Every structure is written in C-alpha cells, then in structure tokens.
Amino acid sequence: MEPDWRETVNYFPMTLVTGGTGFIGSHLVERMLELGMPVRCLVRDRRKPRHLAGLNVELAEGELSTGAGLAGALEGVDTVFHVAGVTKALRRPDYYSGNRDATANLLRACGKPAAIRRFVHVSTLAAVGPSPDGRALDETAEAHPVSHYGRSKWQAEELVRASDIRAAAVILRPPVVYGPRDTDVLGVFRMAARGLAVRIGQGESYFSLIHVHDLVAGVLGAADSGLGGASTYFLSNAEPVSWRAFSQAAGKALGRGIGSVAVPYWMASVAGLAAEAASRLRGRPSILSREKIREARFPYWVCDSSRARADFGFAPRLSVQDGVAQTIEWYRQAGWLA
Secondary structure (H helix, E strand, O other), X not given: OOOOHHHHOOOOOEEEEEOOOOHHHHHHHHHHXXXXXXXXXXXXXXXXXXXXXXXXXXXXXXXXXXXXXXXXXXXXXXXXXXXXXXXXXXXXXXXHHHHHHHHHHHHHHHOXXXXXXXXXXXXXXXXXXXXXXXXXXXXXXXXXXXXXXXXXXXXXXXXXXXXXXXXXXXXXXOOEEEOOOOOOOHHHHHHHHOOEEEEEOOOOOEEOEEEHHHHHHHHHXXXXXXXXXXXXXXXXXXXXXEHXXXXXHHHHHHOOOOEEEXXXXXXXXXXXXXXXXXXXXXXXXXXXXXXXXXXXOOOEEOEOOHHHHHHHOOOOOOOHHHHHHHHHHHHHHHOOOO
C-alpha cells in the first residue's frame, strides 16, 4: 500500500519533485531515495505513476497547467525540484502552457519565501539559444532562443527571477541530456544500430551534452550548495562533441561501422512537417518537427559549466564513450534497441 503523503507532513521537511514520472525526474527521484531523502512527487493521476511504480515515494495529485492541487502538494515542503516541462508538443501554445504558465502556477502556490528553503528550476540551454560564433556560452550570454520551446523556457526562467522566492531559487540549464529511459536520443541510437548517422546540412555541428546521472548529481549539488538569488548555471560535460564523434561513439558501443548521410535543410523541413501531421493524427507529439529542424540549422549548441564547477563542485564523471555505451546497454536490456 503506497503511503499517504498527508500523513508525514508534520514530522519532517519534505521535498516535492515535479516531472518525477519523466526521464530526468525519475532518475532524480531514484537517487534521492538512495540518499534517504523523503520524496513527494506531483502526478496528474496516482494510478499512472510510470517510472515511479514500486518506489517508496508519496504521490500527490495536482495539475501544473491549472494550479489544481498544488497548494496541498506543497504542504510541509521546504525544497522544490521543478523538473516538469514540455519538450515536444502538438501545438505551439502547448509549450507556453506547459513551461511558462506551469511555472507561474507553481511559483504562485509556493507563496512567500519563508515556506520554501530551496527552489531548483531545471531549464535548458535552448532558453538561451545557440552560440553565434562557436564559443561556449556562459551565464552572461544574452538570450536569443530560436524555438517556441526555448522561448517558453526562457519566459519560465524570467518568472523565477521575478518571484517572491527568488532568494531561494537556483536555475539550471542542461544541454542535450541522454541516458536510460530517454526516448528522444533513442532515435539516434536506433539509426546507428542500422549503420547510419543522419545529419542535417553539409557542415559539421557541435553540441554540449550530459548523461542523466551526471545531471542528477549536479541538480542535487546545486540544491545542497546554499546558493540562491536565482543564480543560473549550465550543467554539461566539459567539452562539446561533434555529431560525427557522437555517432562514432554509438557505433563503437554497437560494434559496427557507421555511415553518414547528409540531409538538406529543405528535405528535413518537409520530413518535420510530415511528422507533425502524423503526430496530430495519433494525438501524440514527436521529437521530429519543424521546431527541432529549425534548431538544427545552427551548428553550435555549446555551453560552459565552469561556473557550476567553481561554485558547488560540479564535475561530470561519465565520458561520452562510457555514457553512450552504458545507455545502449540499458536500451538493449530493456528491449528498446535490437
């Protein structure tokens, strides 16, 4: 029988995680449980816990898009990890309701700063946009998001910076996140398993990335640091990786050679449009869309996490090769990759 979250409110401070049923959030919850931390997860439906099934977590029903149930879910909470967000959508407004408006509702429910000791907001490199000259972006870079996803996440950050709990808040911006349970980068590995690496455009592209286990360590490190004031940090591997090198890492882990295929931007845009139409018919968004193709037109999505290293000792442990190999092995065991 799962615990009733209301029974523990008066005994010790609680941590609330939004997005705990998803890719990043579920890994965060698992690590917190390993550390003996009490965890409550906000869910739309307690009967559908997804990756939380079988874990010793409290489930509080609530809806970020409307604010329903948030006040109750926050009872007795002193730390909030806001991981929930919309990375792909059927309609443009869905990005803003799932990222900007959801964050506004959560901040409003948090109330005055005395109630919340720490608020960790997980944003994204897309909130700032690509590097215009190839140099790694740091936290002083001006924001120029190039997609609705990025703009909605930037607007959510601005709400955190203007909120009553700003003094308790930390904003984290990971770039590409990969690892077990991820369904977005999975498509790249499935293509690699067929011996192919598809890139958009003729030139090489470079991007920062981070394995989900290293990201979780950074999220917890930021929460434990005592930093606040809506301080903002990038969390990524020290060096960016080229699309060719990432594909080769996948090929090595799969034990096969990889052939590269360059797709013109116009053709990729047509494919994105077709994928959007198919997604609407299915009623389920796809990672392939004109939004993602628009982002892929920029060759440099790179960031610098040295500030996080200096301020709270952030230090990713997994190399790209080791992280890719570990992820592919998990996919194979889970039956997600032939």
